[in-house]
Amino acid sequence: GAGVSQSPSNKVTEKGKDVELRCDPISGHTALYWYRQSLGQGLEFLIYFQGNSAPDKSGLPSDRFSAERTGGSVSTLTIQRTQQEDSAVYLCASSPWGAGSNQPQHFGDGTRLSIL
Amino acid sequence: GENVEQHPSTLSVQEGDSAVIKCTYSDSASNYFPWYKQELGKRPQLIIDIRSNVGEKKDQRIAVTLNKTAKHFSLHITETQPEDSAVYFCAALRFGNEKLTFGTGTRLTIIP
Numbered sequence: 001g002a003g004v005s006q007s008p009s010n011k012v013t014e015k016g017k018d019v020e021l022r023c024d025p026i027s028g029h030t031a032l033y034w035y036r037q038s039l040g041q042g043l044e045f046l047i048y049f050q051g052n053s054a055p056d057k058s059g060l061p062s063d064r065f066s067a068e069r070t071g072g073s074v075s076t077l078t079i080q081r082t083q084q085e086d087s088a089v090y091l092c093a094s095s096p097w098g099a100g101s102n103q104p105q106h107f108g109d110g111t112r113l114s115i116l
Numbered sequence: 117g118e119n120v121e122q123h124p125s126t127l128s129v130q131e132g133d134s135a136v137i138k139c140t141y142s143d144s145a146s147n148y149f150p151w152y153k154q155e156l157g158k159r160p161q162l163i164i165d166i167r168s169n170v171g172e173k174k175d176q177r178i179a180v181t182l183n184k185t186a187k188h189f190s191l192h193i194t195e196t197q198p199e200d201s202a203v204y205f206c207a208a209l210r211f212g213n214e215k216l217t218f219g220t221g222t223r224l225t226i227i228p
Contacts, residue, residue, distance in 0.1 A: 004159075031214065042122075042205060042218040043160070050214065059215065091159070104150060105216060107159040 002026075004108035006092050012114045015084060021077040021111045025094030032075050033093045033105060034067060043091065049075060079113075087115045118143040120208050122219025129196050130227050137222045139206035140188040146208040149189050150216070151180060155202045163204075164191070193224075201226045 005024040013019055025032050034046040045059040049069045060066070064082075069075040079086055089112050093105040119142040129135045141149075150165035166173045166180045166189065173180050177196075182189040193200055206219040 033214075033216075042220045043207075043216075045215045045217070048214050056215065104162045104165060106162070107152075109159045 004092055004094050004106055006090075006108035006111050008111055009109060010112045010114075012116065013082060014116050015082060017082055018078065018080045019082055019113065021079075021090050021113070023075045023077070023092030023094075023108060025073065025075070025092070026106060029094035029096050029106075030072065031095045031097060031103070031105075032069060033095075034075070034077050035091045035093065036061075037089045037091055037110070039088070046077070046090075082113075082115045084115045087113055089113070118146060118208055118210065118213075118215075118217040120206060120217050120219045122206050122222060124222060125220065126223045126225070128225045128227055131196055131198060133196055135191075135193045135196055135200070135224055135226075137191045137204055137206070137224070138188060139190070139208075139219050140186075141208040141217075142187070143208070143210055144184075144187060146210045148209040148211075149180070149182060150207050150209075151191050152205045152207065152218075153202045154205065154221075160205060196226045198226050198228055200224060 007022045030051045032049040035043040037043050047067045048056040064080045067077045089110040091110040093107045095103040095105045097103045122139045147168035152160035153163045154160045177194045179192040203221045203223050205221050207216040209216050
């Protein structure tokens with residue numbers, strides 16, 4: 001596609017439910033990132049995938065958060081047993097290369113997650 | 117880990133004047149510094165970036181300067197226009213560590 005695509009654009013769910021957020025990176029981009037942006041705040045790194053390497057999960061805030069990337073393309077971020085503090089915009093980004101190349105990261109529109 | 121501080125948090129500038137946003141970073145090994153513009157409800161858009169082997173980069177009305185010794189970099193917008201109103205984020209990244217560390221953002225308002 002022309003850009004990074006995320007779905008859904010908005011998600012409202014009850015506390016305690018599980019949610020899945022999807023990211024479709026720019027075609028050919030090997031690096032994929034997830035960030036979280038709370039209201040009026042900066043971007044908080046969550047997880048990074050590069051090709052077939054093991055992901056860098058160092059930014060995941062708790063074991064309720066997990067992510068996978070199938071076939072080196074689409075990624076899914078899963079939040080289990082959601083809490084109100086999980087409410088935020090979840091942004092995905094991709095770049096053509098990964099480690100050492102310092103290529104620009106291109107962002108999707110994000111998923112606005114609201115936990116009631 | 118890396119820590120990026122950004123100032124000011126809010127900035128109001130008369131249309132046509134210049135705006136300057138400053139960031140400092142803690143990791144001397146950081147070597148890539150992008151700037152993103154985020155309009156309300158929109159995705160962050162890369163507007164300019166600089167690598168540590170240069171001290172300044174310009175793109176029309178936008179410029180970024182980097183002082184490696186002092187570990188700070190700045191965004192300069194000249195001849196500001198109403199469409200420049202947005203939140204601007206700086207970020208830093210170190211070779212071999214692909215996690216961008218973002219500043220907390222500057223809300224820039226251009227006053228017509």
